[in-house]
Amino acid sequence: MLDQTPKEIAERKALRINPLKTCQPVGALYAALGVRRCMPHSHGSQGCVSYHRTFLTRHFKEPAVASSSSFTEGASVFGGGANLRSSVKNIFDLYDPDIIAVHTTCLSETIGDDLNAYILEMEIPDDKLVVHCNTPSYVGSHVTGHANMVAGFIKYLADKRAPKNDRIGVFPGFVNPGDIRELKRLLGLMGLPFIMLPDQTGVLDGPMTGVYEMYPDGGTTIDEIRALGGARMALALGEFASTEPALALKTKCGVDSKVMPLPFGVAMTDSFLMALSEISGNPVPRELEEERGRLVDLMLDANPYFYDRSCAIFGDPDTVLGLASLALELGLRPRFLVTGTPGEAFEKRGSALLGSHGALGGARVRAAGDLFELHQWIKNEPVDLLIGTSYGKQLAKAENVPFVRAGFPILDRYGHAYQPLIGYEGAIKLAIKIADAIMDRMDRDCADEDLELVM
């Protein structure tokens, strides 16, 4: 497996090998599926949306609808305005969404299609909406694409004249429906009314009913997005996925946001709940304190299996930072933190986090990295554990490293999108998975006489 990956590291400036990111449009598509009765629309060649729907379906094991402007060579030369107009007409005629959320592609961006003008000039039925965002594939990653689409909804729809209300906006970042479900539970327990944007629960973790619904009962409503303009404030979770929406809401409606890390592990969940407590004026309920206690109890009980074991963590920037924080709390020693998404901020945040636990010495934190490089690092300095997306399975097999799947995407296991990674509950599940991976390996590798029944 991956036998051609040499141990010697040569600097690469142009060649990406085994990437750790994909392009903006798929993130935009995912975000748009979190708005109720919304048809995501890809303004480009139909191959893009075919790949994106395929990719999302492989992760969620759920339908992921989206349409395309189906550019041909002619449209690529003469502009895609006509294709977008007929798309919008056909989509409303046949699929009847309430809103179409258009995102661009490298194709339409390279030819300079002006989406603002197209949408302004096109005929849209009275009770329907068309919004857009720009997501050229040669900028950012799927994470920034998600951020841009959420910001796009706000720019078009959030209403600064909306009546002031007691709700807070919550931008959950690039997470699974399972995480959003958990966020809602925490917000509910803290007694804080909220508007979640986007909200893919019920859409990408829909129940089996025997009836297919193109628009399941899930997603943020258009009215809720409008009402964001009158929200008390917003919580933007995950700096990399949620800063853009926070800025958009400030610019459009003057609503302030608090940007926080995704609440992974103890300390970050503590900060999150204290922020909710401060906003709501409600104390953190005993139920959550007990949950926290169970987590810490587990961490202490299983400490011998975590302590000082080295690990590598890769995936999306907010997720990797969250996983690293939990790993440090467990006593693991993260040696490599890698994301494919570009941005120096990741390297700063990651180094600061490791530094705050005295774990920076010799560790590497890399933005705009790839799995080939991570593999070479691990060849030079083996680790005890690998944490990341399904794309790590080749590396885990090649280097015989225990592997815990977490993040986006998980293509080769079931049920991951249901499970939260955030909050104390998420941390408990992750800690169990990590301990299982390490201990299963000990059982597998030890001599017969060393096999322990009780551990």
Next chain:
Amino acid sequence: MAEVKNEILAKYKAKVFKGRKDHILEVDRSKEQVIAANARAIPGIMTNRGCCYAGCKGVVLGPLKDTLVLTHGPIGCGFYSWGTRRNKARSGPDGSNYVQYCFSTDMQEPDIVFGGDKKLKKAIEEGYAIFKPKRIMICSTCPVGLIGDDIHAVAAWAESEFGITCVAFSCEGYKGVSQSAGHHIANNGLMKRIIGTDDSDYPARYKVNLLGEYNIGGDGWETERILKKIGYSVVAVFTGDGALSDIARSHKADLNLVQCHRSINYVAEMMKSAFGTNWLKVNFIGLKAIAQTLRNIAEFFGESQVKERTEEVLEEEMAAISGDLGYYRERLSGRKAAIFVGGSRSHHYQDLLRDFGVTTVLAGYEFGHRDDYEGRRVIPDIKEDADSKNIENLVIDKDIRYRAILSPERAEELRATIGLENYEGMIKDMEDGTYVVDDLNHYETEAFVKFLKPDIFFSGIKDKYVIQKAGVLSRQLHSYDYSGPYSGFRGSLIFGQDLTMGLYAPAWKLIKAPWAAREGGEPLAPKGGEEDHA
């Protein structure tokens, strides 16, 4: 039955109606039926189709294991086509296997503004320094064509700089109307630059190439096992578990076996023109189809020992599976299936389903042409449109190595008896009253499920869960739902097992909670789910 088509079309407004009506037909074999195919998808209508790049890099070039296939473009295209198509490849003796890797120039905004060819060159330098590949294939994505990067000049530079074979493919996603354009572009590149470039001796008898076999789930390996057991030598496979080093000497073969007609018929035709290599449409999916295929190949070589060995192998292989076959047949017989896959499988799998007593009530191709439906005889009548004109049709001259192994009379005879160099298309094998739909879309899938009530719907990942949510078993025929192989004798059993497993899944019976009032009408579970699993 004609009202099904009308009812489905009735939901379309004028323009879409006009665009779709000729893509749907109810089979009536007493007539010469014409279907519209290989036409533009309608903007906004959820097609299952992909793009030219997906056909070129994803389908034809991606499976090559001895070749560094470099995607020139922003990251997405290379990323999505990495490791997702199940074109299995065993590593070479030195552990080399490029299929495990994804290579991309990951173009950034400055590359789009100032041109990406410098980055492409640099990426090739870096890739060469690390991997020392003998062959690099460059595949371009949408923006590359628009900004005018000359990838062919870069390929020529790489050849002289590193002494390697480097071929560029201008397979930008917007070209053509589907993956099909990409197949053609890939076929052209292989023909122009690879096939026939290794003239070293190939001392073997009964030499064949296997064309249009991408080794999904290991199909190619099962097919090769059978061919080798009879005594054939497989010179090259295009391109599953394939190597350009084999394809370079594929002109040494006596016969090209064409499995996927759509994606590779260009190479078959071009090799016929250049080298005189005969080709034969084969099908290794379905037991009766395999038997017919093997007898046809034996007939081509014409020697009694090959024919006898073929019969021996058929008997031996069938004996090995007949018990299990009966078990699955009993559980599957009488069911109805719908099939919507890419280019040729929608036809192939009808043969296999028939072996299990399953009838196909709907079949369609995602990116087929009229000849895939109606047979090659219609090729001269197919009108070129703006989209197909943009894909180069190579004019192939006779190579000096041209050799005809059949006499003109024998060739003529074989055309009549085994369908040499012909493919009669899917429609002729379908029952009257069944449906053929080209470029079946999301809405039509939902509608046909409702009207035809198939027990099982074979399709791809994008619509799998649409169908499953509606309470109908859906199995992917692009990826076999990560199972397989489905080809050959052993594959047929795995297919039967997978279908049975799907239909008899206990969870079908659990969909409705006991306290929920059952809505009248529709049965909730496929037929199998309501019986006990024996």
